[in-house]
Amino acid sequence: MSEVRYRPDRLVATLDAILRRSGSPAEEAAIVAANLVEADARGHASHGVCQIAVYTRSLELGHLQPDRHARIIRDEAPFLVVDGDVGYGQVIALEATDLAIERAKAGGACILALRNAHHIGRVGSYGEQCIDAGLIGLFFVNVVSRPLAAPHGGGRPRLGTNPVCIAVPGTPGYAPFLLDFATSAIAANKCRIKASLGAEVEDGLLLDPEGRPTRDPGVMFTEPTGAILPFGGHKGYGLALACEILAGALAGGLPALPENLRPGRVVNNALAFIIDPNRVAGPEWQTLTDAVLDHVADTPPAPGSDGVSIPGEPEALHRMTAMDRGIALDPDTVAALHRIGGGLGLDVKALLEG
Numbered sequence: 001m002s003e004v005r006y007r008p009d010r011l012v013a014t015l016d017a018i019l020r021r022s023g024s025p026a027e028e029a030a031i032v033a034a035n036l037v038e039a040d041a042r043g044h045a046s047h048g049v050c051q052i053a054v055y056t057r058s059l060e061l062g063h064l065q066p067d068r069h070a071r072i073i074r075d076e077a078p079f080l081v082v083d084g085d086v087g088y089g090q091v092i093a094l095e096a097t098d099l100a101i102e103r104a105k106a107g108g109a110c111i112l113a114l115r116n117a118h119h120i121g122r123v124g125s126y127g128e129q130c131i132d133a134g135l136i137g138l139f140f141v142n143v144v145s146r147p148l149a150a151p152h153g154g155g156r157p158r159l160g161t162n163p164v165c166i167a168v169p170g171t172p173g174y175a176p177f178l179l180d181f182a183t184s185a186i187a188a189n190k191c192r193i194k195a196s197l198g199a200e201v202e203d204g205l206l207l208d209p210e211g212r213p214t215r216d217p218g219v220m221f222t223e224p225t226g227a228i229l230p231f232g233g234h235k236g237y238g239l240a241l242a243c244e245i246l247a248g249a250l251a252g253g254l255p256a257l258p259e260n261l262r263p264g265r266v267v268n269n270a271l272a273f274i275i276d277p278n279r280v281a282g283p284e285w286q287t288l289t290d291a292v293l294d295h296v297a298d299t300p301p302a303p304g305s306d307g308v309s310i311p312g313e314p315e316a317l318h319r320m321t322a323m324d325r326g327i328a329l330d331p332d333t334v335a336a337l338h339r340i341g342g343g344l345g346l347d348v349k350a351l352l353e354g
């Protein structure tokens with residue numbers, strides 16, 4: 001089945017209406033709706049509109065609480081410890097990052113431990129908050145939900161897709177550097193979207209329930225499930241494990257161990273380092289960064305390749321197209337919007353079409 005494109009503002013309005021009918025105050029609904037649509041616009045549909053189905057189920061199960069805010073547990077420079085009380089991760093992480101940014105501006109750096117937020121979505125959005133404030137942000141995140149990723153050399157899932165994000169403000173010559181990815185070879189929801197489109201994934205991404213290589217994304221939705229391999233073999237696995245230690249055990253006190261899992265619950269914890277680059281070095285850091293990026297961006301393209309990009313560029317390009325041509329949604333996501341919105345008494349067709 002082919003994809004249909006929707007205007008971003010109509011998608012925001014649709015999600016906003018669903019979230020408000022589901023118990024969110026207006027400000028929360030606006031933040032979550034905008035964040036999810038922005039993820040689609042930037043090419044990460046896995047963390048966009050489709051998540052509304054996960055959030056609705058979490059609400060029903062009592063694993064997600066509307067109208068929660070970042071609650072400071074400890075505020076002792078350079079450390080800031082914040083609890084999310086399983087509120088909407090987009091609100092909790094945004095507020096926690098704002099608090100950490102204030103402290104990094106005052107003191108030069110802040111180490112933020114964010115615990116117990118419901119799914120925070122695209123981690124890059126918090127990197128963008130740091131960039132907008134002229135700060136560098138490094139985020140290590142763990143995912144407390146059913147295990148999806150196999151450790152390097154393992155045949156069964158033991159870890160989450162534990163994302164990492166490194167954000168650096170733009171320089172005179174370049175747009176911001178925004179590296180933001182799951183440490184698994186493919187984000188879990190990208191498997192769901194592929195499965196819903198009846199497509200296979202590339203080689204080297206998935207194992208079936210017996211630990212054998214497969215291209216069938218459906219193995220992630222069977223019982224027992226298959227597993228996603230780490231990206232880059234032992235290196236991605238090492239980063240995923242680092243996220244579990246830094247964000248899960250240290251910052252969150254909630255690693256993804258079997259005793260911490262609940263069916264249908266997705267919690268994110270994060271350890272973030274927010275740094276004022278101008279307190280580390282003089283303004284020459286920008287000139288030197290430009291020189292590095294010039295040197296790398298100027299690499300002759302490999303035969304058959306599109307040439308070298310700087311992390312963050314693909315998302316910026318995708319966003320331009322999405323704003324111009326609209327956002328494509330997979331059929332399962334469209335069906336979920338109609339099912340969820342309809343169940344709340346909304347006219348989803350009218351909302352989507354404006």
Ligand code: NAD
Nearest residue numbers: 120121122123143161163178179180181182187309311312
């Ligand atoms: P991905 O594999 O598409 O990688 C994206 C990163 O790679 C971006 O920084 C992008 O700019 C860069 N990139 C892509 N192509 C490039 C190229 N040709 N040259 C240079 N850089 C390039 O991302 P992903 O692993 O699918 O993750 C998608 C999203 O999922 C991320 O936003 C991540 O934060 C999010 N995520 C969230 C959770 C959670 O629990 N909240 C879990 C996993 C992933």
